[in-house]
Amino acid sequence: MSTSLFKRYATKVDNTLARQDFDHDPPELYAPIDYVLKLGGKRLRPALCLAACELYGGELEEAMLPAVGLELFHNFSLVHDDIMDRADKRRGKPTVHTKWDQNRALLTGDALPVQAYQSLSKVKTPLLPRVMKVFNQTAMELCEGQQLDINFETGQPATEQEYLEMITLKTAVLLGCSLRVGAIIGGATPSQAEHLYQFGLAAGQAFQVQDDWLDAFGDQQKVGKQAGGDILQDKQPLLVIYARQLDPDGWKALREQALQGEEKVAAYTRFFHESGARKQAEQRREALLEEAHKELKAAGGSDDDIREHLAQFATWLARRDR
Amino acid sequence: MSTSLFKRYATKVDNTLARQDFDHDPPELYAPIDYVLKLGGKRLRPALCLAACELYGGELEEAMLPAVGLELFHNFSLVHDDIMDRADKRRGKPTVHTKWDQNRALLTGDALPVQAYQSLSKVKTPLLPRVMKVFNQTAMELCEGQQLDINFETGQPATEQEYLEMITLKTAVLLGCSLRVGAIIGGATPSQAEHLYQFGLAAGQAFQVQDDWLDAFGDQQKVGKQAGGDILQDKQPLLVIYARQLDPDGWKALREQALQGEEKVAAYTRFFHESGARKQAEQRREALLEEAHKELKAAGGSDDDIREHLAQFATWLARRDR
Numbered sequence: 001m002s003t004s005l006f007k008r009y010a011t012k013v014d015n016t017l018a019r020q021d022f023d024h025d026p027p028e029l030y031a032p033i034d035y036v037l038k039l040g041g042k043r044l045r046p047a048l049c050l051a052a053c054e055l056y057g058g059e060l061e062e063a064m065l066p067a068v069g070l071e072l073f074h075n076f077s078l079v080h081d082d083i084m085d086r087a088d089k090r091r092g093k094p095t096v097h098t099k100w101d102q103n104r105a106l107l108t109g110d111a112l113p114v115q116a117y118q119s120l121s122k123v124k125t126p127l128l129p130r131v132m133k134v135f136n137q138t139a140m141e142l143c144e145g146q147q148l149d150i151n152f153e154t155g156q157p158a159t160e161q162e163y164l165e166m167i168t169l170k171t172a173v174l175l176g177c178s179l180r181v182g183a184i185i186g187g188a189t190p191s192q193a194e195h196l197y198q199f200g201l202a203a204g205q206a207f208q209v210q211d212d213w214l215d216a217f218g219d220q221q222k223v224g225k226q227a228g229g230d231i232l233q234d235k236q237p238l239l240v241i242y243a244r245q246l247d248p249d250g251w252k253a254l255r256e257q258a259l260q261g262e263e264k265v266a267a268y269t270r271f272f273h274e275s276g277a278r279k280q281a282e283q284r285r286e287a288l289l290e291e292a293h294k295e296l297k298a299a300g301g302s303d304d305d306i307r308e309h310l311a312q313f314a315t316w317l318a319r320r321d322r
Numbered sequence: 323m324s325t326s327l328f329k330r331y332a333t334k335v336d337n338t339l340a341r342q343d344f345d346h347d348p349p350e351l352y353a354p355i356d357y358v359l360k361l362g363g364k365r366l367r368p369a370l371c372l373a374a375c376e377l378y379g380g381e382l383e384e385a386m387l388p389a390v391g392l393e394l395f396h397n398f399s400l401v402h403d404d405i406m407d408r409a410d411k412r413r414g415k416p417t418v419h420t421k422w423d424q425n426r427a428l429l430t431g432d433a434l435p436v437q438a439y440q441s442l443s444k445v446k447t448p449l450l451p452r453v454m455k456v457f458n459q460t461a462m463e464l465c466e467g468q469q470l471d472i473n474f475e476t477g478q479p480a481t482e483q484e485y486l487e488m489i490t491l492k493t494a495v496l497l498g499c500s501l502r503v504g505a506i507i508g509g510a511t512p513s514q515a516e517h518l519y520q521f522g523l524a525a526g527q528a529f530q531v532q533d534d535w536l537d538a539f540g541d542q543q544k545v546g547k548q549a550g551g552d553i554l555q556d557k558q559p560l561l562v563i564y565a566r567q568l569d570p571d572g573w574k575a576l577r578e579q580a581l582q583g584e585e586k587v588a589a590y591t592r593f594f595h596e597s598g599a600r601k602q603a604e605q606r607r608e609a610l611l612e613e614a615h616k617e618l619k620a621a622g623g624s625d626d627d628i629r630e631h632l633a634q635f636a637t638w639l640a641r642r643d644r
Contacts, residue, residue: 029469080432084425103406103472106428110402111465113435118458121451128454129447136440143433147351150425 005309009047012060014040016068032096032108033115036075039091045070045178051310052182052196055301062124063185066131069119070178073135076112077142079105084150113139123185130184138177145169157244158236160284164205172204188301195299199314202292206318209285212237214321216269217278222322228265238284242277250275289318327631331369334382336362338390354418354430355437358397361413367392367500373632374504374518377623384446385507388453391441392500395457398434399464401427406472435461445507452506460499467491479566480558482606486527494526510623517621521636524614528640531607534559536643538591539600544644550587560606564599572597611640 022034046067053063081087082095083105089095097105123131148166152158158166179200183193212230216239220227230237244251254271272278292314301307344356368389375385403409404417405427411417419427445453470488474480480488501522505515534552538561542549552559566573576593594600614636623629 024466026466026469026473028473029466076432080428084428106402106406107465107468107472109432110398110435110468111462113432114458114461114465117439117454118462121454121458125451128450129443132439132443132450132454136436136443139436140433140440143429143436144346144348144351146429146432147348150429151348151350 005051005306006042006044006047006313009050010043012050012064013043013046013068013071016064017071020068028104029107029111032100032104033111035099036079036096036108036112037072039093041071041075041091043071045074045174048175048178048200049182049185051306051313052179052188053186055196055299055303055306055310056183056186056188056192057302058182058186063182065119065122066181066185067178069116069122069135070174070181072112072116072119073139074174076109076116077146079109079112081146083109084146120181123181127184131181134177134180134184138173141169141173145171145173152236158241160238160241160245163236163238163241167205167208168201171208172201175204175207176200183299186301188299192300195295196301199292199295199299199310202288202295203314203317206285206288206292206314209238209281209288210318210320212239213278213281213285216272219321224322228262228269231265231268232261238281239272239277242280243272243275246277246280247271247275285318289314292318327373327628328364328366328369328635331372332365334372334386335365335368335390335393338386339393342390350426351429351433354422354426355433357421358401358418358430358434359394361415363393363397363413365393367396367496370497370500370522371504371507373628373635374501374510375508377518377621377625377628377632378505378508378510378514379624380504380508385504387441387444388503388507389500391438391444391457392496392503394434394441395438395461396496398431398438399468401431401434403468405431406468442503445503449506453503456499456502456506460495463491463495467493467495474558480563482560482563482567485558485560485563489527489530490523493530494523497526497529498522505621510621514622517617518623521614521617521621521632524610524617525636525639528607528610528614528636531560531603531610532640532642534561535600535603535607538594541643546644550584550591553587553590554583560603561594561599564602565594565597568599568602569593569597607640611636614640 017037020037022030022037024030049067049070050060050063054060078090079096082090083097083102087095088098093099095105096108117135120131120135121128145166145168148162149170152162152166176197177200180193180197183196188196214223215230215237216228218227226232230240250271254267257267259267272281293311296307296311296314299307339359342359344352344359346352371389371392372382372385376382400412401418404412405419405424409417410420415421417427418430442453442457443450467488467490470484471492474484474488498519499522502515502519505518510518536545537552537559538550540549548554552562572593576589579589581589594603615633618629618633618636621629
């Protein structure tokens with residue numbers, strides 16, 4: 001990550017999580033929750049919540065438990081997504097349904113949102129209705145995004161607009177929500193909180209576009225996972241959507257070759273480049289980043305240093321090489 | 323059910339549910355939610371919430387959406403429990419994971435609690451913190467109860483106390499919570515709300531004890547499911563726990579016979595009767611019912627008619643023959 005501020009936030013979040021007591025009965029329920037939370041992660045969502053709170057001059061401590069709630073909810077979605085995707089590993093460790101079994105993972109994922117709501121409810125009482133409203137809407141959108149993602153993998157060729165809607169619901173809204181909850185706690189006006197939310201949406205979309213880009217053009221050593229995974233699994237990243245639009249005949253011919261393995265990855269990557277899909281994805285990513293910076297400016301706030309960190313963070317999300 | 327009041331409440335709840343708009347995108351997410359809610363059911367939890375509100379002179383309409391939230395949460399637990407139990411049917415219709423697939427049922431169950439929280443958040447703003455606190459605690463206890471139930475089916479012989487803890491968390495706390503939420507909305511004092519909650523716990527425990535009793539001694543025609551299901555599946559209903567305590571040698575000898583099918587059901591049922599387990603379960607049920615009536619009296623309230631309906635309802639839960 002680009003900024004040390006976010007690492008400091010992540011450490012504070014980890015310390016708060018470490019103080020949560022999961023030594024409860026029945027251990028069969030609480031041990032997997034503890035396990036998931038100790039797998040680590042960048043704690044991006046709570047970090048954004050804390051940054052937003054401080055941007056408007058709020059007290060960090062007042063945002064800490066709600067911020068932890070956002071991380072708990074994010075972890076719920078990972079546990080259940082891993083069941084749906086039959087994923088064996090998460091952050092290099094066995095997923096809950098692999099380490100225990102599916103029923104255990106199902107129940108772990110059922111309990112985490114409840115703990116998230118418990119933690120989010122620890123905002124100052126007058127703020128609770130606004131925070132609940134924002135969070136409930138986001139949680140529902142996350143479910144919609146997960147369904148759209150399933151549809152994406154099994155369905156008809158998608159458009160750019162459908163792709164953007166899917167990544168917005170699946171990824172960007174929780175980043176936006178984290179910022180908005182922090183902004184509310186920090187004392188932002190509704191208009192400021194809305195602009196900061198839109199900043200989160202645009203930055204989250206840029207993050208996901210870059211994720212697709214890295215799959216094809218990233219340095220495998222740095223990215224840390226197999227290059228061309230999306231290609232080999234016949235997913236529909238933005239590059240495929242653009243390539244199909246820019247050169248339909250070339251795309252059809254490429255598909256008909258029915259290539260496999262490294263040869264397939266190399267041919268598709270070349271096609272993304274030659275068709276102009278790569279360039280179009282990069283342009284889209286930069287446009288989203290520009291939009292994010294514009295929204296951040298409009299979001300105001302009293303702490304210029306934090307705003308600068310948030311700006312750098314968005315740039316890192318969009319242009320990261322790993 | 324014993325009282326027409328609860329049927330009137332259930333009809334109002336059904337009407338409110340019917341007005342909820344599930345005609346949203348993506349239909350793949352909202353259609354199963356709509357399906358589950360249209361499977362029907364007695365709407366006991368929202369009915370208890372509405373009754374509690376009116377017991378203290380509250381306006382029915384102010385409790386309606388929170389009451390619907392309790393029903394939505396109950397339905398979430400059914401959908402995920404059905405996955406865990408690999409149950410094919412629910413209320414005579416295919417379960418969600420049978421009609422669609424497991425991922426669909428997983429996501430349906432993830433979305434229902436969010437909709438529950440949305441609906442519960444529609445209480446008057448000053449009441450929201452109390453309602454959230456009560457509900458969050460109950461939701462966590464439900465997860466614990468589900469885990470204890472899984473442990474029960476796979477674990478060591480259990481004690482009466484472990485059995486009561488399991489049925490309390492798995493079934494009774496949500497009945498108690500429904501009453502408490504209604505009491506809070508209706509304007510009960512904290513002490514009144516606590517007594518009404520305890521009424522719900524005791525009535526819920528009596529309900530579950532009777533459920534076990536009916537499995538062995540119910541009229542199969544009336545109960546509407548195969549008699550001795552618990553026996554055939556080697557579950558640990560209260561009757562088994564008592565029989566094992568009252569006559570350990572007899573129980574051991576019976577187990578060693580390794581009987582099957584109807585012969586097994588007949589022999590176990592006879593043993594429950596002769597060992598005194600049947601009588602002990604009936605005494606426990608009646609003691610719980612008495613406790614429920616005592617708590618209801620202590621819960622006060624301004625509407626004697628509703629209190630009488632609640633008393634009859636508890637009696638029906640404990641002594642129903644179907």
